[in-house]
Amino acid sequence: MTAPTVSRILLTGFEPFDQDPINPSWEVARALDGEVIAGGAVHALQMPCVFGAAIQALDEALAELQPALVICLGFAGGRSEITPERVAINIDDARIPDNAGKQPVDEAVVANAPAAYFSTLPIKAMVRNMRDMGVPASVSNTAGTFVCNHIFYALMHRLSRRAAPGVRGGFIHTPVLPGQVASQPGMDLDLQIKGIREAIRTAMTVHQDLRENAGQLY
Structure with a gap:
């Protein structure tokens, strides 16, 4: 009997940056x-927190793995929930330098490309399912303008x-770890x-996202 085909899932996370010892x-x-998870084998890849180099690493992984699902992770200080991102924008505008000292200002991620793209993950279903499992989660409408948005x-x-x-x-932002950043x-x-495992399971099994409010006033 032929073994069932297992899809590949590319799951990326960033190296530490901005003097943090851990990401x-x-x-x-x-x-x-x-x-x-749900018929997909997870392949983890650590991404450099460097403009341009992160995209090169992504391209190499996409070519090698030919994944059925790609979820990029990054952490967002100040957030207490896991936050699937709704939209990526075509701008690099770095408040701090990346790990190679690059600090682009008002540069396009991809020249002559659309202003934005929406995630194709079922972000609202992911949030609902994570919450049902006791994991704080919400939809985010901004991935920032640093390397997280760059790779997204x-x-x-x-x-x-x-x-x-x-x-x-x-792309999904995760919170910092307890005690990682004071206050x-x-x-x-x-x-x-637990939350990201459920987010992956949802992405592999839910093909039509929920239609419910996840908007924000600001």
Whole structure:
């Protein structure tokens, strides 16, 4: 009997940056590396927190793995929930330098490309399912203008132009770990892993997102 085909899931997290010794997004990704979730095998990749180099690493992984699902993770200080991002915008505007000292201002991620792309993940269903499991989560409408948005936009631009349709992708921000940043909210690593595992399961099994309010006034 032929063994069932297992899809590949690319799950990325960033290396530490801005003098932080740890990046929760990579700790979550590597904890899930090798797991099979809803018929998909997770392949974790640590991304450089560097403009341009992150896109090169993404391109190499897409070519090698030919994944059915791509979820990029990053961490967002000040957030206490796991936040799937709704939209990526075509702008690099760095408040701080990246790990290579680059600090672009008002530069396009991809020249002569659309202003924005929406995630193709079922972000509202992901949030609902994570909450049902006791994991704080909400939809975010801004991925910032640093390397997180940079790789999110690059991913969606590439998926929009791929010859093979049906590959879904998007970006999720995770909180910092408790005690990582003084006076900032955090979430235990085990709870973050639980939430992202459920987000992946949802992305692999839910093909039509929920239609419910997840808007914000500001």
